[in-house]
Amino acid sequence: MLKKMILKRLLQMIVVLIIISFLTFLLTYLAPGDPAEAMYEAAGISPTEEQLNTARLSMGLDKPFIVQYGRWVTHALRGDLGTSFSKSLPVATLIGQRLLPTLKIAVFSMAIMLVVSIPLGLLSATHQDGVWDYLIRFLSFFGISMPGFWLGLLLMYVFCVRLHWLPAVSASSGFREMILPSVTLAIAMSSKYTRQVRASVLEELSQDYVIGARARGVRRSRILWRHVFKNALLPLITLLGISFGSLLGGTSIVEIVFAYPGLGNLAVQSVSARDYPLIQGVVLWVAMIYMAVNLVVDLTYDLVDPRIREAR
Amino acid sequence: MKSIGSFLKSHKDVAVYGAFVLLIALVALLARVIAPYDPLSSTLRDAFQPPSAQHLFGTDFMGRDLLSRVIFGTRASLSSALLLVMASMIIGGLLGIIAGYAGGAADTVIMRLCGAMLSFPDLILAIAIAGILGPSFINTIIAILAVSWTKYARLSRSMVLKIKKRDYISAARITGSRSSHILSSYMIPNALPTLLTTAVLDIGTTILSVSGLSFLGFGIQPPTPEWGYMLAEGRNYMMTYPWLMVFPGLAIFVTVVAFNLLGDSIRDALDPGRRRKHRRKRTGKA
Numbered sequence: 001m002l003k004k005m006i007l008k009r010l011l012q013m014i015v016v017l018i019i020i021s022f023l024t025f026l027l028t029y030l031a032p033g034d035p036a037e038a039m040y041e042a043a044g045i046s047p048t049e050e051q052l053n054t055a056r057l058s059m060g061l062d063k064p065f066i067v068q069y070g071r072w073v074t075h076a077l078r079g080d081l082g083t084s085f086s087k088s089l090p091v092a093t094l095i096g097q098r099l100l101p102t103l104k105i106a107v108f109s110m111a112i113m114l115v116v117s118i119p120l121g122l123l124s125a126t127h128q129d130g131v132w133d134y135l136i137r138f139l140s141f142f143g144i145s146m147p148g149f150w151l152g153l154l155l156m157y158v159f160c161v162r163l164h165w166l167p168a169v170s171a172s173s174g175f176r177e178m179i180l181p182s183v184t185l186a187i188a189m190s191s192k193y194t195r196q197v198r199a200s201v202l203e204e205l206s207q208d209y210v211i212g213a214r215a216r217g218v219r220r221s222r223i224l225w226r227h228v229f230k231n232a233l234l235p236l237i238t239l240l241g242i243s244f245g246s247l248l249g250g251t252s253i254v255e256i257v258f259a260y261p262g263l264g265n266l267a268v269q270s271v272s273a274r275d276y277p278l279i280q281g282v283v284l285w286v287a288m289i290y291m292a293v294n295l296v297v298d299l300t301y302d303l304v305d306p307r308i309r310e311a312r
Numbered sequence: 313m314k315s316i317g318s319f320l321k322s323h324k325d326v327a328v329y330g331a332f333v334l335l336i337a338l339v340a341l342l343a344r345v346i347a348p349y350d351p352l353s354s355t356l357r358d359a360f361q362p363p364s365a366q367h368l369f370g371t372d373f374m375g376r377d378l379l380s381r382v383i384f385g386t387r388a389s390l391s392s393a394l395l396l397v398m399a400s401m402i403i404g405g406l407l408g409i410i411a412g413y414a415g416g417a418a419d420t421v422i423m424r425l426c427g428a429m430l431s432f433p434d435l436i437l438a439i440a441i442a443g444i445l446g447p448s449f450i451n452t453i454i455a456i457l458a459v460s461w462t463k464y465a466r467l468s469r470s471m472v473l474k475i476k477k478r479d480y481i482s483a484a485r486i487t488g489s490r491s492s493h494i495l496s497s498y499m500i501p502n503a504l505p506t507l508l509t510t511a512v513l514d515i516g517t518t519i520l521s522v523s524g525l526s527f528l529g530f531g532i533q534p535p536t537p538e539w540g541y542m543l544a545e546g547r548n549y550m551m552t553y554p555w556l557m558v559f560p561g562l563a564i565f566v567t568v569v570a571f572n573l574l575g576d577s578i579r580d581a582l583d584p585g586r587r588r589k590h591r592r593k594r595t596g597k598a
Contacts (some may be wrong), residue, residue, distance in 0.1 A: 012427070019428040024440065031444045122564025145522050145568040149527050149540075150561030153547055161551055253435070253524050257547075266526055267436055271443030283440055289430045 002302070008054040009298070013291050017284065021076070025069050028276045036061060038274045039085040039220050076284070082277035084270070094266065094279055098250075102262040104245035107277035110240075113187035113193060119235070120157025121197025126224065128202065136194060143191025145160070152257035181258045185251055189243060196236060204232040234304065248293060249286040323581040329574040336567055340386040349377035349539045351384040369559045372542075373549060378556065378580070381537040382563045388538040389567060392453060393518040399457055401511045404464025409499055411465065412472030422470070426462040435524060442530035450533045456521050459516075464507060471503045509582055512576035514518050516568040523564050539564045 028035070036055040040047040047055070060068055075082065081091035124136040159180065161164045166180055204210070206229055211225050250264025259265070263286065269280035320327040339346060348368075358375035361367055369378035411422040429437065442455035475481060475498065486492050523540030525531040532538040539560040546556030 014429050015424065016428045017579060019424060022429065024426070027441065029446050032446065141572070142569070145516060145565060147523060147561060147564045147568070149524060150543060150557075150564060152545065153557050153561065157550055157554055157557075159556075228379065248434035248476075250438055253407050253527065256528060266438070267439060271439055272529065274443070279440055279444065283432075283436065286433065286436050290433050291431050 002299075006295075006299070009295050013288075013295070017288060018290065020281070020287050021073065021187040021284055022069065024280050025072060026065075028280065029065055029068070031274075031276075033112060034061075035059060035276055038276065041274070060291075062181055072280070081221050081281035081284070085275045085277040086270075086273040087275075091277050094278065095263070095281060095285050098263045098266050101208060101260065102250055104179055104265075105185070105251075105260065106244060107183040107254065108178055109185040109247065110244060112182060113243075116186065116190040117193035118197055120194045122201060122229070124194065124198040125201035125205065140194045143187055144193075144195075146188065147190055148184060148251075149253045151187060153255055154181070154283060155180055155184060156258070175242040177258075177260065181251075181254050181260045184254050184257070185247070192267070193236070193239075196231070196239060200235060201228060201233040204228045237301050237304065238297055241300075244295075245290040245293035251292050319581075323577065325577040326574070326581050329570065329577050333574050336386060336570055337390060337415060339383060340390045343384045343387055347377075347380035347383045349380040351356075351376060351380040352535050354373045358564045360549070361551075364529070370553070370555045372506055372545065372556055374375070379561055381542060382539070382559050384537040385539045385542065385560065385563060388449070388532055388536060389519050389523060392449065392522045392532075393515050396453055396456055396518050396522070397461060397514050399453070400460040400514075401507050403465050404461035405468045405503065405507050407461065408465035408468030408470075409472050409495065409503065410582075412469035412474065413495060413499060416494070418461055423464060426465055429459050429462045432459070435521060438521065439528065439530060442525055447530045447533055449532045452522060452525050455525070456518070462519070464510065465508060468503045468507060471506060475499060475502050505582060509579050511576075512571070512578050514572040516575065519564065519568050519571065533583075566569070 034052075034056075036052050036059060037047065039059075040051070040057060056062060060071055063071075072082070079092060081095075084091050084094055087094060090127065120136050120140075124133045127133050167177055210223055210228065213227070214220070248263075250262050250267055252264035252268050254260070255262045255265040256268055263282065266278070267282045267286070269275075270282055320330070341533075354374035354376045356375050358367075358371050361371040361374065361375075367377050367379065369382060372378055372381065407422050411419040437459055440453040441458055442451050445451040445454065481494065481498060484498065484521040522531060523538070523543075526538050527544045529541065529544065531540055534541065542560040543557055543564075545554075546560065549556050551598035
């Protein structure tokens with residue numbers, strides 16, 4: 001049964017990837033401007049008419065749209081995503097360089113988020129309507145409404161410009177360079193997850209089995225840790241997966257604020273330079289990784305929660 | 313009108329937050345009257361003045377009055393967010409209703425398209441679209457709309473699927489009602505309240521997306537005042553003139569807070585089940 005489901009999901013993923021690649025290809029095809037010109041422009045050269053004609057021929061721009069698309073797909077299937085206009089390097093290499101920094105920041109910010117939001121969410125739920133609850137809810141509400149780029153700039157001003165504790169520009173992906181971008185990402189996520197954990201724990205606390213256990217005289221702390229905690233966090237797995245997937249796809253705005261060399265930064269650079277092969281490559285890669293993470297999450301969920309397994 | 317009045321009377325929080333939002337809307341409408349200076353007129357001699365009595369928020373790198381620019385910036389953010397949310401609700405809502413009601417091939421096509429748009433994290437797809445089309449107000453709208461309609465499509469589709477099974481729909485069909493009649497008199501009115509609540513809840517996030525895109529340089533172009541790219545401009549002078557990045561950011565933050573408060577209060581007011589369940593939790597909301 002499980003095998004059949006994985007197969008079905010993989011098939012769906014392929015369909016979605018075909019739609020996405022077709023749409024991005026169509027978009028760049030319809031975009032104003034000539035790709036041959038864009039190529040020279042991105043490389044900072046002003047071409048002669050002759051150079052343009054040669055480039056158009058070698059890029060296959062004289063062929064009909066569907067032939068061009070077919071050519072791109074067959075190359076992509078072989079792992080060849082073309083060559084970037086602006087950096088004159090293979091697109092696959094450029095994406096490859098960004099993978100480790102992106103993974104590092106994703107793991108680090110998720111770790112901070114979990115350490116902050118699970119205790120705060122629990123505290124908030126178990127002290128419902130107490131001082132802590134109000135304070136935590138107040139903070140998480142503001143955390144959700146805060147623009148990430150503004151928060152990043154403010155943190156940068158305080159810790160880099162004023163206090164000189166951290167480097168302002170994270171051109172490399174060392175530990176010190178990772179701190180501020182990760183914290184910026186973690187603050188927004190923590191606000192969201194603290195609310196989730198709180199809601200989820202409250203929901204679980206109102207279940208009949210909790211009332212029953214309490215009536216039988218089971219200690220509150222035991223109910224909380226042995227039963228409620230585990231059941232309340234289970235539904236969060238799906239959300240965590242989605243968050244992790246989106247972090248792996250790159251977080252353009254925060255990466256741009258700190259000049260962090262991640263995938264999101266590459267995406268913005270490629271779009272600014274109108275580097276069509278790079279845009280197509282990044283878009284395809286990001287969609288692929290995002291869907292793959294979601295598939296893995298659904299599968300783990302399946303393994304952890306026997307109810308879902310039996311339902312199928 | 314009377315029913316709105318009594319609704320506001322029984323839900324005071326909605327009234328208070330509504331007034332807050334209305335105030336921001338008034339700032340946008342009356343920008344010309346409120347703003348002390350022309351947001352576009354620059355006197356290079358006055359560049360980088362710190363906040364003072366003449367210029368409450370100081371002046372920017374071209375000597376333009378920052379307060380006036382922040383006030384006029386309300387227009388771009390509010391108009392784009394409202395336009396976007398309405399367009400996503402109408403387009404997504406209708407496509408979702410069609411997908412749910414018609415089923416078959418229409419359903420498959422619309423939902424596959426939804427799936428494709430939803431397989432992107434963050435703003436990546438919007439950035440790509442806005443960048444390829446070229447930065448402008450209308451292209452920002454198109455870029456975000458390309459992703460945002462999907463939420464409403466899935467929502468309205470699921471509601472239609474639920475309503476479709478009800479007896480009164482079968483009754484209407486048996487008695488010979490046309491599809492267009494069933495859609496306009498049963499499906500749309502049923503789906504509308506939920507879609508509207510979602511739309512209000514969405515305005516804050518939309519403002520963040522729009523200003524994020526222009527922060528990256530893919531949105532409204534200078535010299536029209538817009539908060540996102542004002543922040544990007546301010547970032548260049550952060551070391552020496554920090555007020556340039558404080559005030560536009562504060563404007564975004566306050567506006568998003570206002571809409572989020574209003575959205576939350578409307579959702580709680582319209583959803584009595586949720587209200588009962590979370591009543592203790594809700595009192596004294598921040």
